[in-house]
Amino acid sequence: MAAAETIPYRWYADPDVLRRERELIFARTWQYAGRAEQVAAPGSYLATDAGGVPVLVTRDGEGVLRAFVNVCRHRGAVLVDGCGERATIQCHYHAWTYALDGTLRSAPRAEREAGFEPAALSLLPASVGTWGPFLFVNPDAGAPPLEEHLGGLPDLLARDLDLDGLVYHSRVEFGADANWKIVVENFLECYHCPVAHPSFSEDVDVHPDRYLLEAHPTFGAQFATAKRTGERGQFHLLYPNTGINVFPGPPNLSIGPMLPAGPARTERYLDYFFGADVDEEWIRGFFAFDDQVGREDRVLVESVQRGTASGLVDRGRLLVSSEPLLAAFQGWVESQLQADA
Ligand code: FES
Numbered sequence: 504m505a506a507a508e509t510i511p512y513r514w515y516a517d518p519d520v521l522r523r524e525r526e527l528i529f530a531r532t533w534q535y536a537g538r539a540e541q542v543a544a545p546g547s548y549l550a551t552d553a554g555g556v557p558v559l560v561t562r563d564g565e566g567v568l569r570a571f572v573n574v575c576r577h578r579g580a581v582l583v584d585g586c587g588e589r590a591t592i593q594c595h596y597h598a599w600t601y602a603l604d605g606t607l608r609s610a611p612r613a614e615r616e617a618g619f620e621p622a623a624l625s626l627l628p629a630s631v632g633t634w635g636p637f638l639f640v641n642p643d644a645g646a647p648p649l650e651e652h653l654g655g656l657p658d659l660l661a662r663d664l665d666l667d668g669l670v671y672h673s674r675v676e677f678g679a680d681a682n683w684k685i686v687v688e689n690f691l692e693c694y695h696c697p698v699a700h701p702s703f704s705e706d707v708d709v710h711p712d713r714y715l716l717e718a719h720p721t722f723g724a725q726f727a728t729a730k731r732t733g734e735r736g737q738f739h740l741l742y743p744n745t746g747i748n749v750f751p752g753p754p755n756l757s758i759g760p761m762l763p764a765g766p767a768r769t770e771r772y773l774d775y776f777f778g779a780d781v782d783e784e785w786i787r788g789f790f791a792f793d794d795q796v797g798r799e800d801r802v803l804v805e806s807v808q809r810g811t812a813s814g815l816v817d818r819g820r821l822l823v824s825s826e827p828l829l830a831a832f833q834g835w836v837e838s839q840l841q842a843d844a
């Protein structure tokens with residue numbers, strides 16, 4: 504790939520590319536899974552989706568936090584959904600029952616079966632980690648620790664925000680008919696802001712000399728200031744698919760994944776947090792603003808999906824001065840897909 508060219512447009516529509524991304528990216532990278540407090544209590548569990556891999560996080564009676572592939576060792580049912588508290592994990596299909604440490608405790612009629620060895624049928628382990636109020640999983644049990652993947656991100660964020668002072672507010676779910684990489688790439692530049700986000704560009708200084716972009720090894724960072732107040736905001740994409748937004752203003756943060764749900768569909772959610780004394784009135788206005796920007800972006804990414812899927816144009820031409828984070832992300836994706844090609 505020449506530095507100024509995009510990845511092939513075919514990669515945004517090809518089911519085979521998505522299959523390789525699931526295997527070489529999503530099955531082996533750290534992804535946002537929910538809130539740490541959801542699995543804070545002994546005996547709690549949380550089911551989540553790591554880019555198509557169902558993952559189960561548990562905290563056992565002794566307080567040990569673990570993650571597993573959320574797939575029954577019998578016939579492959581997804582074991583549980585949602586989150587809550589329970590003493591064991593029982594499959595809803597034939598009631599195989601696992602302890603919160605993943606070991607198979609009982610399987611109805613197993614005593615009638617010669618050579619049945621429960622010890623060989625524990626849930627497959629995955630990796631789990633927390634960063635402040637955030638929970639992350641990696642389907643790869645042998646993954647390097649989360650801290651390594653986060654790199655310098657926690658320090659950058661701490662410049663403008665105290666994570667421990669945040670209070671969870673709500674989750675918003677949405678989606679777009681576009682490949683997950685198109686959604687990520689839309690998030691990685693503000694070149695489109697003056698054109699497509701009039702309300703955002705009214706508040707935030709989107710001039711290329713003052714809206715700053717930094718490519719880091721595992722994430723793309725963007726730094727913005729409010730035109731009127733000079734307050735600072737940050738927008739980050741932790742590879743491969745976790746978005747983090749801190750808008751200028753009172754303490755606020757939203758975080759969530761961009762999940763591939765087929766080559767041309769991305770499902771998203773954002774968990775919103777605010778400072779303890781941010782007033783509801785401000786929060787209502789903030790949601791209206793954020794929703795507006797989100798609707799504008801949805802039109803853009805769905806348009807790119809239709810255009811790139813036309814099949815008649817091979818690649819695009821990036822502006823490396825305005826889109827360095829896209830170039831970095833695309834280079835990262837390309838290197839992951841070549842890992843054991
Ligand atoms: S698939 Fe889980 S018990 Fe049969």
Ligand SMILES: [Fe+2]
Nearest residue numbers: 689695700800
């Ligand atoms: Fe946008």
